[in-house]
Amino acid sequence: MLRNSLILLVLLGFAAAIFPLLHSYEAKDALTGVAEHYANYGKEEVGAANLVSAVVVTYRGFDTLGEVTILFLASAVIGLFLKASETYTKDTRSVFFKSTEILVTASRLLVPMILLLGVYIFINGHLTPGGGFQGGAVIASAFALLLLSRPQKHFSHKVISVVESISGISFVFIGLLGVLLAGGFLDNHILAMGKFGTLLSAGAIPIIYILIGLKVGSELTGIVRNLKESQKEG
Amino acid sequence: MVAPIYIIATLLGVAFGLGLFGKKMNSSAGFLSLLALGFASFISLEWLAGFWLYDRAAEYIYTAGFQPPFSINLLMGKEEALFTSLINIAGFFGAVYLWDKLKKIGSNGYVTLMGMILGLNVIIMTRDLFNLFVFLEISSIATAGLIIFSQNLRTIAAGFKYMLATGIISGILLLGIVFMYYFTGTLNIDDFLAVHSLAVKGFGVAVFFVLIAIVLELKPFPANGWGLDVYESADSGIAALISAGTATASFFVMYKLLPLGTPQFHMVLAGIGLATFIGSNLMGLKQTNPNRLLGYSSIGQVGLLVTILGLSEFLGERTTFIAYSILISHFLAKAGLFWISGIVKRSTIKEWAVLRNSRLLMILFGVFVFTLIGFPPFPSFFGKWDMMLQLAASNQYFWIIGVLLGSLLEGVYLFRWLGYALKLDNTELPSFEVKWNKVLPVVVFGAATFVIGYFVSSIHPYAKVINYIPLAVALAFVLIDFLPAYVKNTLAILAMAYYYYYLYPTLSSFGAVFGAIFMVGGIVTLIAGYAYKGQRRGFYPFALMMFAGLIGLIEAKTTIAFFYAWEVMTVGSYFLIIRGKKSMPHALSYMIFSMGGAYLMLAGFAIASVGQFNLDMSTLSHVLVYPTWVFILLAVGFMTKTASLGLHIWLPGAHAEAETDVSPMVSAILLKAGVFGLVTLFLAMGDQLIGGEVSVIYLLGWLGAITAVMGNLMAAFQEDAKRLLAYSSVGVLGYILFGLSLMSHLGWLSAISISVTHFMFKALLFLAIGGVVWRVKTKEMYRMGGLIKRMPFSFFSVLIGIIVLAGLPPLSGFSGKWIFYNAIMMKQWYLQGALIFFSGIVAFLYTFRLIHSVFLGQLKDEHREVKEAPFWILVPQYLIIGVLLFFSAVPNSLLKPIGKIITPYFPVGALDWTGQHAVSPFGYWNGLVIFYIVVSIFLVVLVWLIINNRRAQKVKQFNIVFAAERPFKPETTHYAYNFYAHYRKAIGILVEPKITGWWEGVAEWAHAMGDKIRKIYNGDGQSYVIHIMAFIVIIYLISFGGF
Amino acid sequence: MIYLIIAIVLGIIMLVAAVIAVYNKDLKTAIIAAGVTSLFASVLYVLLAAPDVALTEASIGSGLTTLIFFYVYNKIRRNNAQE
Amino acid sequence: MQLFSIEYISLVVGFLILLIGIWGILTRKNILKMVIGFSLFDTGTHIIIVALGYVKNKTAPILNQPDLQTDTAHKIVDPVPQALVLTAIVIGLGVTALMLVYAMKLHNEKKTLNIQNYKDLKW
Known part of the structure; x- marks a missing residue:
């Protein structure tokens, strides 16, 4: 109890420490700083209707590269964690519940649709909400569903990692093309800007989002797969 | 120039591409990774060279084709080039070191390693705060992956704690960053620095959260239990990467963001750093697991670096130099030590004696330890020196004390560890596997310490004038260590002789006297080295290093050169002392006292330099601030070497346990370094x-007198012949201190002449007794006896030695005493004079005991066949005897030149010489006449004894009546055991080891403290998170005036 | 105004779910509660004119994270059952 | 400052969830519960960030309507925090997944999820 009271005290102290942040919050009525610039010039500079995508893929594209790397590393670490000490067995048991005929049929129907949705999300990332990460996550959830419904299904690790590698390398390569052909690393002007608001616009953003989508999708699938494959002990 | 973006592109591209490599292609994946890391190192080194050699301008790297703050930009400047070079080199050699392991793990392992290096590169270069956050996450996820390279309960638990802690920290960082964006509308660091003055309370808090998160990344005490667990459990190769890589990069982030903090926060930061430095090192005292110990040290060093950052206002433009020199030392040494630890694979530092199986690794281990603590010629030495000077210049004495205290604590456990490795008894020394890929990185880093040390000294405004040649010669002996001892001995003697020949014309005044003691003395004692067969590995480099230091003291024109030489001498002598069979604990206490003394000196020199325009030795004569303190600090510093009472406890063991020819070196020669220091100090200040009111020198006079009495008393009660001689040195050094304190012509004349004669008789006695010990294999006097028949030459040496020692006429000790009493009478220090007189009587007791117990009486059965001491040990003795006899017969040959040297400083009261006839206000003295008279008396007695010899009764061994001993249980019944039992009853209370007890108490207290404090690391990951939160709250309260 | 009320309701639900996530003894319920918090957060994001974030939070924050939680939870449960 | 505004409420809710998350991390002994606390901590942070980027009565930063394409800075909410949150959410997923795998492995070692049973390393 003493311990919990002390923790409470610490937590209250912490709350008191962040209170000034809350306290000094003031509602804005217009954008300032870099956001103002993005809002006013983003259309000409990047050409993506979805300004969040413009920021994510181009203005702060380097962060996104890092973000992809984080998932990549997490997946690699989980892979090495679960692989190093365990031998693979094909575990046919489902993780959650018994696989039923209905589920299998449903998944057979659903999975392609979900996959399609994922692809749609990341291809249209520069126009509508969503993008590579969301699309990738959707794709991964399709595969997760597949794993749930058909536990005996075994994904080839090879395919996942090849997709992952190629999309990753291409991402870096496109970034470098920006250095060579345009203004800097990950500049999207290496491709024509196209007509604002159409699918083939915003330079390299759709390409990059497709790569991110593939990469995130394969990374997340890899994580899920690794978790499943290590069922020997679990 | 390859654009820095290629560092990122290469590492990332290769990491991504490794997925294409199958399991069977692990080797090629490894080579590709090494290539990538090598290429990254090449790029950053190329930039570093560009900045350094061609003075390039820093270059911004823009991403996405927009100017900051609209897109993320990176900066490659001089500092970034340096730090990325460090990171990438650590990565490259780390990968080489981990080659086997990585190969077993496969591509995911390489990916993780490269991910970490990539993350660190970017956090160094980026100028965007959120980008910093992203890549910090990359490196911490990669680190979490690296930790579990070897999977067991310990690493997994440590990794989980690490993830919890870094998760919380990065969450707080993110919060701070976002609010900083909210208040300023930008994420660019340069913009933040520009709007810093924007004083919204909320913005300050947001900045606080960002900074505190970075501080927490640096593992501040006590919110760092998670870091320690990682250091302890992770594979050594990984721990090396974390210590050298992550800590270095995090430090740079702190450095980069430092201007965001208010001056008040900088002070808080300095406090956190210092608490970490002292706290970690205190807790390290009780630690026995090598990796955890290194973890404590690592965290402590980073704490020191944080202190430096926090104090940057006081350190001024030297901040960078100080921080970088200490950082690079830590970088090289810590990586090296962790790597060695991974090769040795022992779980307690006591088992590190196995390191003796590999000479190369042992040397490197020593190099890293000395690098870490800041001994010359390594870079951190110069960093610490400058730090102290700058702090003193800004009146920051509190920080001086704190930093030096922490350094001392660190020295204690590192040297204990080094001692264990060098000396601890380990009956079975199972060898460990040494693979080239593991040794190569260690060798490279070890060599780098020297190269960078030289480089750092060459850019230091004052260090570049230091004469490095003697040290270089000493180090060169490492390279020829494989030669037989006699060759190296000859080379060493030639080197010393040549250097003396070269130096001689430049020597003047006291430099000439001490130069002669150091160098001629060195040559004479080196002659005894011919007695050793074989290679005698590791002796000559350190012997010459000690002499290089001693020479440096005399040559020193600046205080930094003096201190440099002092430290070089300390290192050399430490290794000489620890060569003795049972020297380990004594060498440790020698080192601790030396370090303590050196730090006092450092503080003294630092304060003395305040307000001066240069560091010349002459600045001591017009110290502007706190001259009394400067004087006391320096004097106490020097007295740790002269072993004045209270600071003497390291001496008896160190001198007694040393090798036969090392004892005279450290006793007869090394102690004079302290005397030389005192002479310099007294003259200057x-x-x-x-x-x-109270004169310091008056107090020192008392201290000298008491030391003389106590030293001699303790000598009288020793059973161990070499220990007896060692305590006698304490006593004689007391005389010298007393003589100097008289501050008069005669006082100094006696002090300096005793210094010279003490060198001679103590070298003589140690060599003679050492020769005896060499043959009879024991140092206990009651196990000897009657050796006059077997070792007449040694007997004669001891006879002459003790006559001089006890100050008996006719030999030159007497001249010293005669002058001494004259000096005391003139100064009218009667009370102290009485003590000195009393100590002279005590000296008779132990000198008598020495010759009586060892050489007279019955010859032991087991010594019937014992041979005379080795020829080469006798040679220097008889050289010394020759000189002693000459000085005794012609005393003014010694006293007159010394008098001449002293006269300019103390013109009043000089002796009046007419031939050998000296006149003082209290009487006259003619050394030659006395010599003749005493020799005549001696001859008469001798002749009488010889004539009567045939009437003497020969006593057999078992004739109890005459032999007065029983052959068994010698230590209780032997007459020579506890020889002065009666005196001990009377005055033994005086010599109870109270002072030793006091120091032991201090040591125990410190260890107990450390033990208690480290209990906060209870192993519970949750507690560690609580520590982090509590740390944030407390620092918040301190920073924003809650307290 | 209607948005305001929705926001308040969402906030209360999220807080309750968060407390359940921390305090409920049953791990399964706790995981679901955490997922619910996340899911309602994504609704809140829509109110805050952040559809991108809403989509991400829904798919990653509440979808995949919860999925992974359950994977691990089941493994641990099964591991316990094996004893 | 308008206390009853959608962004302020979100901000407060975010802070409270963040605190609840920290409370969970600091007091729950069950490792999975701690990870749940951690994920709440993340969610709270994300809500705060999005709320900070909100501008009253403005639309999402997607310029699909022609009228949004002029004087945009006065018509949309801040896209930057949203972009940051996107990144943060993905990072959070990576970290959480890794923590969970750690938890799983820890459980494999000792068959317990109590954090206090993993004190093998200390002092």
Whole structure:
């Protein structure tokens, strides 16, 4: 109890420490700083209707590269964690519940649709909400569903990692093309800007989002797969 | 120039591409990774060279084709080039070191390693705060992956704690960053620095959260339990990467963001750093697991670096130099030590004796330890020196004390560890596997310490004038260590002789006297080295290093050169002392006292330099601030070497347990370094008054007198012949201190002449007794006896030695004493004079005991066949005897030149010489006449004894009546055991080891403290998170005036 | 105004779910509660004119994270059952 | 400052969830519960960030309507925090997944999820 009271005290102290942040919050009525610039010039500079995508893929594209790397590393670490000490067995048991005929049929129907949705999300990332990460996550959830419904299904690790590698390398390569052909690393002007608001616009953003989508999708699938494959002990 | 973006592109591209490599292609994946890391190192080194050699301008790297703050930009400047070079080199060699392991793990392992290096590169270069956050996450996820390279309960638990802690920290960082964006509308660091003055309370808090998160990344005490667990459990190769890589990069982030903090926060930061430095090192005292110990040290060092950052206002433009020199030392040494630890694979530092199986690794281990603590010639030495000077210049004495205290604590456990490795008894020394890929990185880093040390000294405004040649010669002996001892001995003697020949014309005044003691003395004692067969590995480099230091003291024109030489001498002598069979604990206490003394000196020199335009030795004569303190600090510093009472406890063991020819070196020669220091100090500063009333030198006079009595008393009660001689040195050094304190012509004349004669008789006695010990294999006097028949030459040496020692006429000790009493009478220090007189009587007791117990009486059965001491040990003795006899017969050959040297400083009261006839206000003395008279008396007695010899009764061994001993249980019944039992009853209370007890108490207290404090690391990951939160709250309260 | 009320309701639900996530003894319920918090957060994001974030939070924050939680939870449960 | 505004409420809710998350991390002994606390901590942070980027009565930063394409800075909410949150959410997923795998492995070692049973390393 003493311990919990002390923790409470610490937590209250912490709350008191962040209170000034809350306290000094003031509602804005217009954008300032870099956001103002993005809002006013983003259309000409990047050409993506979805300004969040413009920021994510181009203005702060380097962060996104890092973000992809984080998932990549997490997946690699989980892979090495679960692989190093365990031998693979094909575990046919489902993780959650018994696989039923209905589920299998449903998944057979659903999975392609979900996959399609994922692809749609990341291809249209520069126009509508969503993008590579969301699309990738959707794709991964399709595969997760597949794993749930058909536990005996075994994904080839090879395919996942090849997709992952190629999309990753291409991402870096496109970034470098920006250095060579345009203004800097990950500049999207290496491709024509196209007509604002159409699918083939915003330079390299759709390409990059497709790569991110593939990469995130394969990374997340890899994580899920690794978790499943290590069922020997679990 | 390859654009820095290629560092990122290469590492990332290769990491991504490794997925294409199958399991069977692990080797090629490894080579590709090494290539990538090598290429990254090449790029950053190329930039570093560009900045350094061609003075390039820093270059911004823009991403996405927009100017900051609209897109993320990176900066490659001089500092970034340096730090990325460090990171990438650590990565490259780390990968080489981990080659086997990585190969077993496969591509995911390489990916993780490269991910970490990539993350660190970017956090160094980026100028965007959120980008910093992203890549910090990359490196911490990669680190979490690296930790579990070897999977067991310990690493997994440590990794989980690490993830919890870094998760919380990065969450807080993110919060701070976002609010900083909210208040300023930008994420660019340069913009933040520009709007810093924007004083919204909320913005300050947001900045606080960002900074505190970075501080927490640096593992501040006590919110760092998670870091320690990682250091302890992770594979050594990984721990090396974390210590050298992550810590370095995090430090740079702190450095980069430092201007965001208010001056008040900088002070808080300095406090956190210092608490970490002292706290970690205190807790390290009780630690026995090598990796955890290194973890404590690592965290402590980073704490020191944080202190430096926090104090940057006081350190001024030297901040960078100080921080970088200490950082690079830590970088190289810590990586090296962790790597060695991974090769040795022992779980307690006591088992590190196995390191003796590999000479190369042992040397490197020593190099890293000395690098870490800041000994010359390594870079951190110069960093610490500058730090102290700058702090003193800004009146920051509190920080001086704190930093030096922490350094001392660190030295204690590192040297204990080094001692264990060098000396601890380990009956079975199972060898460990040494693979080239593991040794190569260690060798490279070890060599780098020297190269960078030289480089750092060459850019230091004052260090570049230091004469490095003697040290270089000493180090060169490492390279020829494989030669037989006699060759190296000859080379060493030639080197010393040549250097003396070269130096001689430049020597003047006291430099000439001490130069002669150091160098001629060195040559004479080196002659005894011919007695050793074989290679005698590791002796000559350190012997010459000690002499290089001693020479450096005399040559020193600046205080930094003096201190440099002092430290070089300390290192050399430490290794000489620890060569003795049972020297380990004594060498440790020698080192601790030396370090303590050196730090006092450092503080003294630092304060002395305040307000001066240069560091010349002459600045000591017009110290502007706190001259009394300067005087006391320096004097106490020097007295740790002269072993004045209270600071003497390291001496008996160190001198007694040393090798036969090392004892005279460290006793007869090394102690004079302290005397030389005192002479220099007294001449430069004169007397100082404490509180305007009490004279410091007066107090030192008392200290000298008491030391003389106590040293001699303790000598009288020793059973061990070499220990007896060692305590006798304490006593004689007491005389010298007393003589110097008289501050008069005669006082100094006696002090300096005793210094010279003490060198001679103590070298003589140690060599003679050492020769005896060499043959009879024991140092206990009651196990000897009657050796006059077997070792007449040694007997004669001891006879002459003790006559001089006891100050008996006719030999030159007497001249010293005669002058001494004259000097005391003139100064009218009667009370102290009485003590000195009394100590002279005590000296008779132990000198008598020495010759009586060892050489007279019955010859032991087991010594019937014992041979005379080795020829080469006798040679230097008889050289010394020759000189002693000459000085005794012609005393003014010694006293007159010394008098001449002293006269310019103390013109009043000089002796009046007419031939050998000296006149003082209290009488006259003619050394030659006395010599003749005493020799005649001696001859008459001798002749009488010889004539009567046939009437003497020969006593057999078992004739109890005459032999007065029983052959068994010798230590209780032997007459020579506890020889002065009666005196001990009377005055033994005086010599109870109270002082030793006091120091032991201090040591125990410190260890107990450390033990208690480290209990906060209870192993519970949750507690560690609580520590982090509590740390944030407390620092918040301190920073924003809650307290 | 209607948005305001929705926001308040969402906030209360999220807080309750968060407390349940921390305090409920049953791990399964706790995981679901955490997922619910996340899911309602994504609704809140829509109110805050952040559809991108809403989509991400829904798919990653509440979808995949919860999925992974359950994977691990089941493994641990099964691991316990094996004893 | 308008206390009853959608962004302020979100901000407060975010802070409270963040605190609840920290409370969970600091007091729950069950490792999975701690990870749940951690994920709440993340969610709270994300809500705060999005709320900070909100501008009253403005639309999402997607310029699909022609009228949004002029004087945009006065018509949309801040896209930057949203972009940051996107990144943060993905990072959070990576970290959480890794923590969970750690938890799983820890459980494999000792068959317990109590954090206090993993004190093998200390002092």
